[in-house]
Amino acid sequence: MKTEMIYLDTRDAQCAPPAFSEAIVKGIAPSGGLFVPNQLPTLTLAEILVFAEMPYWRRAASIFSRFGVDMSDDRVDALMKQAYGSQWDDERIAPVAEVTADMHVLELWHGPTSAFKDMALQCMPLFFSESVDQLRARGQADEDYLILVATSGDTGKAALEGFADREHTNIVVFYPADGVSDIQRKQMVTQRGSNVGVFGVRGNFDDCQSAVKAAFADEPFNAELRDENNLRLSSANSINWGRLLPQIVYYVSAYADMVASGGVIAGEPMDVCVPTGNFGNILGAYYAKLLGVPIGRLLCASNENNVLTDFIATGVYDISDRDFVNTPSPSMDILISSNLERLLYHLAGPEKVRDWMIELARDKRFQVDRETFASLRTSFSGDFVTNDESLQVIRRVYDDFGYLMDPHTAVAWEVAERLRGDDPVLVVSTAHWAKFGADVFRALSGLAGSADLPAHVSSMSGVELLGQVQEIAGDCACVPRALAELDAATERFSEVVDAGREGVENAVRSWLA
Numbered sequence: 370m371k372t373e374m375i376y377l378d379t380r381d382a383q384c385a386p387p388a389f390s391e392a393i394v395k396g397i398a399p400s401g402g403l404f405v406p407n408q409l410p411t412l413t414l415a416e417i418l419v420f421a422e423m424p425y426w427r428r429a430a431s432i433f434s435r436f437g438v439d440m441s442d443d444r445v446d447a448l449m450k451q452a453y454g455s456q457w458d459d460e461r462i463a464p465v466a467e468v469t470a471d472m473h474v475l476e477l478w479h480g481p482t483s484a485f486k487d488m489a490l491q492c493m494p495l496f497f498s499e500s501v502d503q504l505r506a507r508g509q510a511d512e513d514y515l516i517l518v519a520t521s522g523d524t525g526k527a528a529l530e531g532f533a534d535r536e537h538t539n540i541v542v543f544y545p546a547d548g549v550s551d552i553q554r555k556q557m558v559t560q561r562g563s564n565v566g567v568f569g570v571r572g573n574f575d576d577c578q579s580a581v582k583a584a585f586a587d588e589p590f591n592a593e594l595r596d597e598n599n600l601r602l603s604s605a606n607s608i609n610w611g612r613l614l615p616q617i618v619y620y621v622s623a624y625a626d627m628v629a630s631g632g633v634i635a636g637e638p639m640d641v642c643v644p645t646g647n648f649g650n651i652l653g654a655y656y657a658k659l660l661g662v663p664i665g666r667l668l669c670a671s672n673e674n675n676v677l678t679d680f681i682a683t684g685v686y687d688i689s690d691r692d693f694v695n696t697p698s699p700s701m702d703i704l705i706s707s708n709l710e711r712l713l714y715h716l717a718g719p720e721k722v723r724d725w726m727i728e729l730a731r732d733k734r735f736q737v738d739r740e741t742f743a744s745l746r747t748s749f750s751g752d753f754v755t756n757d758e759s760l761q762v763i764r765r766v767y768d769d770f771g772y773l774m775d776p777h778t779a780v781a782w783e784v785a786e787r788l789r790g791d792d793p794v795l796v797v798s799t800a801h802w803a804k805f806g807a808d809v810f811r812a813l814s815g816l817a818g819s820a821d822l823p824a825h826v827s828s829m830s831g832v833e834l835l836g837q838v839q840e841i842a843g844d845c846a847c848v849p850r851a852l853a854e855l856d857a858a859t860e861r862f863s864e865v866v867d868a869g870r871e872g873v874e875n876a877v878r879s880w881l882a
């Protein structure tokens with residue numbers, strides 16, 4: 370039997386709650402808040418443990434069905450088989466590697482773009498497209514959708530790959546022309562698909578993001594797209610519930626796999642340590658804990674952009690006097706962790722969340738009340754790692770255990786070692802090392818994060834540099850085929866446009882023409 374589930378607004382208890390399909394197409398609630406489920410299912414230990422015997426797609430379908438997805442079970446099964454199929458380089462999809470007896474690593478990068486974003490973005494676009502189909506069938510919509518994405522690197526490629534050739538959707542991605550690595554740029558500009566576009570922007574990631582936001586907010590531009598192209602703008606960012614739900618699956622899955630491999634005793638807790646930026650991944654772990662997965666503590670790992678470390682230590686979220694720092698883990702370089710709002714909703718309810726979000730926008734800071742802080746502290750601990758430390762960790766873990774990790778994972782590994790107690794720890798690994806080859810090369814060569822590369826490698830392409838890492842690390846360092854073939858792939862998109870709203874809007878117009 371299916372549970373009736375609807376989605377509430379984190380800032381407004383009065384909002385007319387949509388079902389899953391509408392929540393995923395809308396993305397954000399009318400008040401500016403985020404959608405959260407009105408009730409949470411629970412899983413018994415036995416229900417969790419049988420996951421170990423199922424293929425991953427079935428694990429995902431099982432979790433989705435408990436969240437009242439308004440689609441038939443057959444349809445959900447079919448979409449999940451497609452989402453978690455042969456495009457992954459490991460049929461387990463999200464395998465757990467035992468690095469030491471009490472430190473396991475959950476590898477979330479076996480998807481087509483080698484980053485954890487694939488876990489959600491191989492799945493969410495299928496459900497998005499299906500949801501649009503349903504809305505059209507019910508006569509509630511007749512437009513197609515244009516997804517606009519501003520990216521600092523990983524999200525853009527994963528979104529392109531997820532939305533490529535999906536019905537009723539188009540996707541255009543904007544990246545900072547001088548702000549992404551050679552490999553990240555090539556991954557995007559070689560994207561296949563007839564409904565995709567990619568533009569560089571003269572400026573940094575902030576410039577990209579504010580230009581895309583301005584285009585979303587521009588009423589005449591929205592009207593023009595509707596009238597002339599029958600298109601509605603949408604976003605695929607990590608606050609969409611359709612991206613969060615797939616991120617609950619792998620924590621249930623990982624616990625079952627840990628029990629099956631003897632990493633944890635059935636029913637006993639494991640701690641989870643997550644390299645965190647927008648708070649989406651670790652929130653998946655929190656939901657899994659609420660569902661009944663025996664997760665002890667949630668360890669929130671940050672880099673030098675450590676606003677979350679301070680928040681978990683003090684209950685004060687303060688960005689009023691904080692500069693954005695560039696780090697070797699750029700996907701965690703963030704000041705406002707949007708998904709934190711969902712956690713605060715579950716701890717404190719919509720009235721308080723609304724007030725705190727108003728304070729954050731106005732004063733660039735808010736402080737939670739004492740009860741909320743106390744309940745936060747029962748589940749979460751946090752710490753941060755400096756740029757140089759993160760590279761030293763890569764070297765140390767490689768030397769000690771023969772396991773090569775990327776700089777994001779290294780941040781989590783270090784925090785897990787510092788904060789761990791008696792329970793086994795699951796360290797969450799969010800990128801294949803080869804996506805960040807230059808810093809992995811620096812790490813293995815004993816260089817600092819900011820150091821220039823030595824002359825003999827500085828003129829190499831990103832892919833050639835991976836070969837240098839392989840010369841040092843040998844068998845520990847295989848490169849995913851899609852990355853290895855990048856230098857030979859045809860570049861389809863070369864245009865670089867001006868920053869600002871007009872630059873983005875004109876790029877969209879020229880792409881549509």
Ligand SMILES: *Cc1c(COP(=O)(O)O)cnc(C)c1O
Nearest residue numbers: 645646647648649650700799800
């Ligand atoms: C997106 C990303 C993160 C941060 O995940 P959040 O869900 O935003 O906390 C960490 N590592 C990598 C490699 C990522 O791509």
